[in-house]
Amino acid sequence: xLRSMSEAASPSPPQxxxxxxxxxxxxxxxxxxSGYPWVFSNExxxxxxxxxxxxxxxxRLESSNGRPIxxxxxxxxxxxxxxxLARDPAATIDSGFLAARLQAAAELRARLFExxxxxxxHAEADGLPGLVVDRYGEVLVVQSNTALMDRLETPxxxxxxxxxxxxxxxxxxxxxxxxxxxxxxxVRLARGTLSGPVELEENGARFLxxxxxxxxxxxxxxxxxxxxxxxxxxxxxxxxxxxxxxxxFGIQMALAGATQVTLVDRSASALETASAAxxxxxxxxxxxxxKADAFDELQRLRDRGESFGVxxxxxPAFVKSKxxxxxxxxxxxxxxxxxxxxxxxxxxxxxASCSHHVDAVLFADLVARGLTDAGRxxxxxRQAGAGPDHPVHPLLPESAYLKAIALQLD
Numbered sequence: 001x002l003r004s005m006s007e008a009a010s011p012s013p014p015q016x017x018x019x020x021x022x023x024x025x026x027x028x029x030x031x032x033x034s035g036y037p038w039v040f041s042n043e044x045x046x047x048x049x050x051x052x053x054x055x056x057x058x059x060r061l062e063s064s065n066g067r068p069i070x071x072x073x074x075x076x077x078x079x080x081x082x083x084x085l086a087r088d089p090a091a092t093i094d095s096g097f098l099a100a101r102l103q104a105a106a107e108l109r110a111r112l113f114e115x116x117x118x119x120x121x122h123a124e125a126d127g128l129p130g131l132v133v134d135r136y137g138e139v140l141v142v143q144s145n146t147a148l149m150d151r152l153e154t155p156x157x158x159x160x161x162x163x164x165x166x167x168x169x170x171x172x173x174x175x176x177x178x179x180x181x182x183x184x185x186x187v188r189l190a191r192g193t194l195s196g197p198v199e200l201e202e203n204g205a206r207f208l209x210x211x212x213x214x215x216x217x218x219x220x221x222x223x224x225x226x227x228x229x230x231x232x233x234x235x236x237x238x239x240x241x242x243x244x245x246x247x248x249f250g251i252q253m254a255l256a257g258a259t260q261v262t263l264v265d266r267s268a269s270a271l272e273t274a275s276a277a278x279x280x281x282x283x284x285x286x287x288x289x290x291k292a293d294a295f296d297e298l299q300r301l302r303d304r305g306e307s308f309g310v311x312x313x314x315x316p317a318f319v320k321s322k323x324x325x326x327x328x329x330x331x332x333x334x335x336x337x338x339x340x341x342x343x344x345x346x347x348x349x350x351x352a353s354c355s356h357h358v359d360a361v362l363f364a365d366l367v368a369r370g371l372t373d374a375g376r377x378x379x380x381x382r383q384a385g386a387g388p389d390h391p392v393h394p395l396l397p398e399s400a401y402l403k404a405i406a407l408q409l410d
């Protein structure tokens with residue numbers, strides 16, 4: 001049954017010695033003790049009393065012999081049944097605890113970026129399982145993708161206010177990942193005031209994001225470095241940004257000196273936001289906007305004999321679950337084929353995937369097969385993932401979801 005956890009959030013933190021105990025099966029302690037942050041349902045002794053633990057409730061994680069080893073959030077209905085929050089089994093989980101984690105994440109970003117526009121929290125890698133926080137200056141956009149973080153909503157909001165002093169906090173709890181945790185989905189302004197889109201900066205460019213109505217949190221900070229790289233290669237060339245969303249790649253290519261840039265997306269509202277950003281950056285005269293399906297538009301351009309010096313294809317996830325893998329893989333291969341056909345000789349193709357079920361090796365193979373299908377050859381200039389504000393937990397390499405490959409084609 002789907003439910004919202006915010007109403008059930010405890011007004012005062014439970015003491016560690018009062019937490020329900022969740023005991024691991026014999027021989028299943030090694031991974032957790034080595035730092036792995038997840039415990040799967042088949043690793044736990046599912047005793048009858050655990051039915052009384054509320055969704056996402058804090059528990060004391062114990063080894064098979066009863067030794068306390070961590071504090072975790074427990075969800076008996078999920079495959080990942082326990083998510084480690086504190087390695088100290090005597091820790092008190094309250095707004096102060098959460099503020100300390102947030103402060104550490106904030107200090108890291110302050111070293112990475114001069115301006116307050118970045119992913120401020122990236123889930124397990126920042127010690128806050130399933131929590132995503134994007135920062136747009138004085139506006140924070142939060143995604144809580146686990147029952148644990150949902151249950152901690154009130155102390156979390158208090159901690160965010162303490163660390164960042166934001167003017168507004170938006171809860172973008174509309175991710176499909178929440179349904180796997182048995183949670184409701186929705187979007188709401190949780191704290192402060194907000195009146196429409198917010199402005200952000202990236203690589204010297206200005207953009208607009210809609211925290212309440214845009215895709216995901218309103219902007220995709222993960223492509224920051226990839227946008228900067230491909231923009232440097234666009235000077236003096238024509239370019240096309242397919243699946244442009246709000247113009248991230250296209251506008252930065254125009255600012256870097258591209259002679260003409262076409263932005264393609266099937267969302268009229270996204271293109272309107274991109275157009276407004278183009279005006280902010282003074283490049284509207286070198287941009288063309290096309291509302292179209294990506295596959296249809298790429299085929300149309302090929303049929304008309306059009307080509308570009310730089311082609312960017314950055315689609316939404318084609319593989320949202322393992323059952324989608326075959327069809328999604330075919331989609332990436334076909335997209336690479338269609339895109340390669342409109343790249344000028346000596347031009348640049350940047351292909352990206354945000355499907356975490358498609359690993360880097362498979363994605364590179366699909367792009368290579370697409371080039372072969374198109375009768376093109378070339379060379380890989382760069383293979384990269386997300387920027388450093390999207391750190392990866394060292395024991396969760398599968399969470400490195402973003403892949404981007406830049407190639408020069410003959």
